Amino acid sequence: MIHRYVDPVTVPAQPAAPPPASPARALLPLILPALVIGVGSSLLLIGVSGAAGLLEDVLWKTLPDALGVGPWSVAWILAVLTATGLAVGLVAWKVHGHAGPDPATTGLVDAPLPLGVVPGLLVVTGLALAGGVSLGPENPITAANIALAYWLGRRLAPGSPAQVWVALGAAGTVGALFGTPVAAVLILTESMVSAPRPATPTAPGERAPTLWDQLFAPLIAAGAGGVTSVMLSAPSFHLPLPPFSNPRWPDLIAALVISSAGAALALVAVCAFPYVHRAFHLLPHPVLALTLGGLVLGLLGALGGKLTLFKGLEEIGVLASDPGAYSAGSLLLMTVVKLAAVLVACGSGFRGGRIFPSVFVGVALGLAANALVPAVHPAVGVTCGVLGVLLAVTRQGWVSLFTAAILAPDPGLLPLLCVALLPAWLLVSGRPQMQLDYSGAPLR
Template identity: 85%
Template structure:
């Protein structure tokens, strides 16, 4: 006879007195993160309207002519280069070496980083606001937290700043929780929150970040109403052909994006052979203008509004045009980040994945558009970000049909096996890709 296995009791939650002090700071940081994102985005949109509507109309030049694209993007490169060169802190570290959540920057770097980001967003550079806005909010949250509670761990304030920003970006706290869960799994187990107690549970660790993410998402929803859903035909339930299409398209998206990932260190090295940031960013602006002329105006900017416009009129484009958009967008991300423009790689990569998905439906009309688009985005994001939860979540919210989620989870498997262990689209201090 064997003795019954002892019952395993989960560790108790941290006492309320260990969690309550972070509630108010989490709310403040979440709301502040959203307001900073909205403020920078609105300022960039105002300048964007001047650059791409008011000025060309006033001088009688076509808004999307090749000459105007080249002029605006080159001028944007010069302007950002001057900020990187002259403004205190040089607009933060080299964007090729930064991820979505990094160590806090000095607060003095934040103004230059936000200025460079706003200029790039307005000028049509193919980067999103996610990385620099997250870095700015983490820096400010850390600065605030160390003054409110000097003895608290730095990771607490980093998590609050990151969660508030990601919640604000997506309008929901779920993405923030998924990102933090991914990072917490590989982190060392925290020390007890209360002397003599046990280490906090995962929910304890996510308690304050979830509040920050919820506050940031709610603020964005009330003030800016971010929308990620695309006008796609509804998808009721998967069929066997849908499974095959999902596996093929997600893997193809990962493979296409991996080509860009492998090219990234070479593009970065080329631009950094130039002896001055103004030269590198000016040349980057010229190349981005040429890429915009090749791919069309939809391949400019961060890509969030453009994916809606593309989905609304996808029948106007051939399979070749859609494939070209995908390739041009990925090339633009390489050039923008490699030459030193400040911005994130998630939003433009979503556009590339959407274009790839529509390419599949143009080539094989029997493929359901919702399956093609979401799986294209899933594959591209897996290769570019190497974050499974974020890739799955972002793909799922583009077409929020419950029947798609099982397909996406299965389609993720071969795509993840393809990208796992490969170089990342992020470099270390020596210019070598992370793995």
Template identity: 60%
Template sequence: MAQDTMQQAPASPATPARDLLPLVLPALVVGAGSSLLYLGVSELATLLQHVLWGSLPDALGIGPYSVLWMLVVLTVTGVLVGLVVWKAPGHAGPDPATVGLSSTNPLPPGVVPGLLVAGMLMLAGGPSLGPENPVLVSNVALAFWLGRRLAPRLPGDAWASLAESATIGALFGTPVAAALLLSEALAGKPVRGMLWDNVFGPLIAAAMGALTTSLLARRTFDLDLPAFGHPHWQDLLCAMAVASAGALLAMMAVYALPYVHGAFGRLRHPMVALPVGGLVLGILGAIGGRLTLFKGLDEVAELARNPDGWSAGQFADMAVVKLAALVVAASCGFRGGRIFPAVFIGAALGLCAHAAVPAVHPALGVAAGVLGVLLAVTRAGWLSLFTAALLAPSPDVLALLCIASLPAWLLVTGRPQMQLREDGTSVR
């Protein structure tokens, strides 16, 4: 009976090549443009960061990462971002706590400058958020606005899809992450044609975005951790334990987000909430140290260069402080994303496990920790698995991560997500 049913099921007709070819040029243009915007914002933020945390304190004779300087810079960053959110058109985009990784409703182009300035100030000033949301939302808005004028025959949602995929490709330096996210988003939805037809244009945009980033910036997620050898049964137990611990740790932040967001919401004005948030982040930075500042990707590389350079307690402190900083930064109104800080949290947790139990290989610990934390923060299984495997590229590690993702997923599925609705309640 099942075989008869399968034979009777209508097959999805493939999309003719003449319908796919018009996507190629727009995908290439959007891919390159999305990467250039990301690299431009990142470069400007890096230059400003060098001034704030290098040239300026040196000229004043102050330690760049002294407690006083952390409090001053992060509080001033809150003031500047608060001013942009208050006065910029569209208030520099939506509340970041209510925004996920995808951007379903393109913003008016007039909102983009304020959003990019707020994101650049945040990246330079040290709050624990990444560039992904401001850059992605801006790319979608610009691609939608320009695309509808230059090529009106292409539907608006196609431009948004191209920009999202291009940005993910640019951020990760590979189109695979975008393809996995798109495949996951299409699962369970009625799609026209075959799956590969639907990812054709976005995959070209993601590849062009990744290639542009790689050619111009030569960035990589490979942390050059000690090579993982032949796996043993205890490695599977370690991976499952660390991934589950990462999921549980990150779920604490998920459950705390509505309450912390509500507390900052009661301050009502961005010129109050953001400076107060910056001050709190400065205190957290003083507790956790300089590695718990900023988006976290460069800091993860520093941890990975010396996985035995800190004690288990120090790694644990950094993971917990970074997690608290992520919740505060996302709650008080700083414009930024949550993926890159989550990678730092997972990496610090994995190295904590290695320091506490030397049998946990550092590469496996980092990958499993990142996997668990990202599953809780993003609920994107493919993205979490891919990012974790990208940090410690090894077929054996990937096999272990696939199994370790199962208990970690059971701990997070069906529970609140790290994203809020407009009324402040958690998305489920």
């Protein structure tokens, strides 16, 4: 019998078989829970935002009209924001669960909170949104929906992994926030890549599920949340900017400079975050810290004007609709004031997200670049400013790129944004994040 010698170096390698898709019977049971969680996540977001809007009308329209004071006067801004800090502090102190952990230590997608924490967390979120605090609803609403999804999932399938329900709650909320499931898929993809791999291998003959198997149910939840949000509240991030067709070499240079400037500016605030947090927490009681935080936010609001108050989503539309109404100095002032307000709000203990107010910072910075150098196209300035600021604040590349792109969805902008992301990411990569561990040290 003749044995043929096969050189292991020169013989062509056999292509690895792709991992088989999970059986349909493993995915089908998740469809109904994903739909319920997606719709419920959107309804909770809409409900809290709607209640906050009603209270906002009382605080900024009904009361000042009844008292005969200007709603945007220095005195009223100081009074409302200081009172908001006091109210949030009292709820965080007295209500069961203390409105969740220190917000400086939390991210957008975290482990499920105990269900009893959710009511207090939603109350302080509504108060902050109505009172003009420079934070968005994304972090606390996502935390609340994750807690509710986890509670539901443990009752429907007690032996199921917690990660399944965390992903469904997060996806449903992000889909509702943006009105599209794309952002949710991008966030979860980044989370899956950065999550530690399991220490034990799979069972013999068992293959790991494909990426789309893992995203199947979250995509349903995100789609259900997005559709519900679009049908009931119609969220829109598109800004009324001049159309942008074909990029030129000056546009590329502007994109690189503005994205890097936005990242560097936001990185200054990120590096200052642990010091601001430590300063507020030197006070012996959370009510004092939040009341002082409200007072400082009132001073910043009086300095920057009414557009620097609130979460910033409606305000960026006002800025973009008539950018010529503001000088470069005014826009730069609003940029710095809004960034400082985010820093103070997060450091003093207000519950809220940093994405929406960071978008305002980037929009104001991009319009300031256009005011300083008229050759800079407004769409290039705005999208690249948002890209750089979000990269530094969130440290999530896909979400930063997606958020910047949907502000002015012109096809010619996407290649510019992809190139502009590179120097900005080099600036922020490995630097401290705008999130602390429980010892007060910044995460990296």
